[in-house]
Amino acid sequence: MQTESIVLAPFEAHHVRGALALSRAAGWAHRREDWEMIRSLSEGRVALTGDRVVGTALMTPFGDTCSAINMIIVDESQRGRGLGRKLTTAVLGLAGERECRLTATNDGLPLYEKLGFVATHQIFRHQGIAGKAGAPENVEWIGPDALPAVKALDRTAFGADRDALYNALAKEGSFAAIRKGDHIVAFAATRLFGKGQVVGPVVAENSEQARDLLAFILSSKEGRIVRVDIPEQTGLSSPLEDWGLRREGTVIAMVRGAAGQSETPAVQTFCLASQAIG
The missing domain is CATH 3.40.630.90 (Aminopeptidase)
Structure with missing residues (x-):
């Protein structure tokens, strides 16, 4: 059986529905309105198999000097294949020379350290x-x-x-x-x-x-x-x-x-x- 290829594409408004399904499957609290707000402030990339969204990443610019890298999700069926790294690298490219900030789980920490991020402090929810x-x-x-x-x-x-x-x-x-x-x-x-x-x-x-x-x-x-x-x-x-x-x-x-x-x-x-x- 041939595996369907994955392509990265710009994150557009019609991808929000697929992104919401991913975040719900991951246990995130976000509503559609929460996704739409952050997407409206950001540039991003989605990973697609056909028309299905299987990964997301956003870069939210703050002027010309700083940005937040966020909303990085990979569908459970696609994990362990380097897709998270590809998505993160893609949106880091969108950030250009800006300082980049993000929050990481313990599982994501090794990847972000390899991409040049340094831990600064913890955030409590x-x-x-x-x-x-x-x-x-x-x-x-x-x-x-x-x-x-x-x-x-x-x-x-x-x-x-x-x-x-x-x-x-x-x-x-x-x-x-x-x-x-x-x-x-x-x-x-x-x-x-x-x-x-x-x-x-x-x-x-x-x-x-x-x-x-x-x-x-x-x-x-x-x-x-x-x-x-x-x-x-x-x-x-x-x-x-x-x-x-x-x-x-x-x-x-x-x-x-x-x-x-x-x-x-x-x-x-x-x-x-x-x-x-x-």
Whole structure:
């Protein structure tokens, strides 16, 4: 019996249905809407056998300096044949000279190390039914007019231009913020994701502000499924567990071609938009 050949092709809108089937088979939480949002921000490649999608990979550019390599999935029937490496190599080519960031499972770690990625830290996934959290008085909901300030804070924390991502987040969800005088100094975003909702990004000057932002948003989501992804160094696991969001998994943040920062930024990212895009 002849094995059907596999070809790589640009990831286009009509491939989302096949990509969604792959992610569901892999146990991922993504809805069609989640795929469509990230695809709209990205370039990518699909692996096809005939018209069937058997692999995916995306490169999400953040300006000309940085990118996220994400949504790398290979159909179970095609694993062990080097397809994951081919897809990843293809989207690394799309990234050009940009710094590349991704998150890896322990199984994927050896491949990404061979492709030049270096592990930097762990990311913890917290998820569960949100319990009771008090709403701090120093946090407020903000509207679209505050988006330029939010983008500027994220640019400082993340180290790259993610304006397109924030335009998408503004359409999909809501933002809360902490002000000092007339200036926004910390913010959090929330939107629908998977079977529930996600909180992130959270960008703040310190962990106290980050906790206040989380408490404020979770106070409006009591009884709902909520997910939060945090870098290990933020120290937010304990309060998240107190609010009913158990730590359910860990992935490894990796980087390739890191430019580095000359000094510590005034704000940092305490919760991610998602594991895929940081």
